[in-house]
Amino acid sequence: MTTAPASRFLPFAAAGILALTGCSAAPAPATPPISCARGAVSGQGSSAQTNAVNAWIKAYQIACPDASVEYTSSGSGAGVRAFLAGDGDFAGTDTPLSTADQQRADARCGTGRAVHLPLVTGPIALAYNVAGIDGLRLTPRTIARIFSGQVTVWNDPAIAADNEGTALPATRIRIVHRSDGSGTTANFLAFLTGTDSGWAHGDGSTWPLPGGLGQRGSHRVVAAIGRTDGAIGYVEASYARVTDLPAVAVGTAGGDFVTPTDDAAGLTVAAAQVSGTGGDLRLRIDPATTTGRGYPIVSVTYQVVCRGSVPEAARSFLAYAASDRGQEAAQRAGFAPLPAALRSQVAQAIAGLR
Structure with a gap:
């Protein structure tokens, strides 16, 4: 494997577009690069999010050859149990942790609370x-x-x-x-x-x-x-x-x-309320109030991580997943992108992980 600095940026290309009149147009806005880190990242859990996570892993590892990311599609229940036992940097779950599991997760984390980061949504x-x-x-x-x-x-x-x-x-x-x-x-x-x-x-x-x-x-x-x-x-x-x-x-x-x-699911997720605090972004969705063009059966898949002890490579990978580029990759894999306001909250929460 080639040696690379701890932070690497995926190059991007921007080209000027000539208008039909022959005049030069302003360059298109550049897509933010992926900020990479060295190290191994592992997670397990929800099979519902597998196609999105696989798309993220493929794009991230092309950009970041000094990182290794693995995800085991074992189901939400198995993923949470493995995380509580100390396995992996994150658990993928389609429902927030129960009160009892939250207490166990906090104890497992030790240095901080376990928090929920919604990264995948869809009907x-x-x-x-x-x-x-x-x-x-x-x-x-x-x-x-x-x-x-x-x-x-x-x-x-x-x-x-x-x-x-x-x-x-x-x-x-x-x-x-x-x-x-x-x-x-x-x-x-x-x-x-x-x-x-x-x-x-x-x-x-x-x-x-x-x-x-x-x-x-x-x-x-x-x-x-x-x-x-x-x-x-x-x-x-x-x-x-x-x-x-x-x-x-x-x-x-x-x-x-x-x-x-995806659009119909996005309307429902955009109307959800954040019920967690301190960077814990649990969402409360009420299917009984879904009207208009919102689709009432939606899934929000969270990555559960330990606030205060997330390795740099895991933070880098999750930040990419929450970015515009990562959400576009999830959308191509068949998922609804996070609503803009929620995406901003998730990005801020990930930036606050250490």
């Missing part, structure tokens, strides 16, 4: 595979009845009422859910419990009902949906897009049906 899609159905629309109440097993066939009157004029088959509904502890599960259940859906099975990161097709990891969820006629499941939207699975348009409190686009 959770209800992906489905039903021959003959396209453009499916479902209200929260119908979604709750499907996933609780009360509605068992696709031509049920409740589904028909949400899809007037659509010919629905009598295909049996096959539920696909996560079998491992998952932040995606937690966010989906938070949507069901936080809206007027009639859901009576609680929340949490573990799927609460027996039956269905339980799958470990987001990639296995979409694979199971794709090979099963009549299937429906919840998964981070980029996985549905890359496998060409259609996604449900979900009813909102305002009576609209909204598809899981």
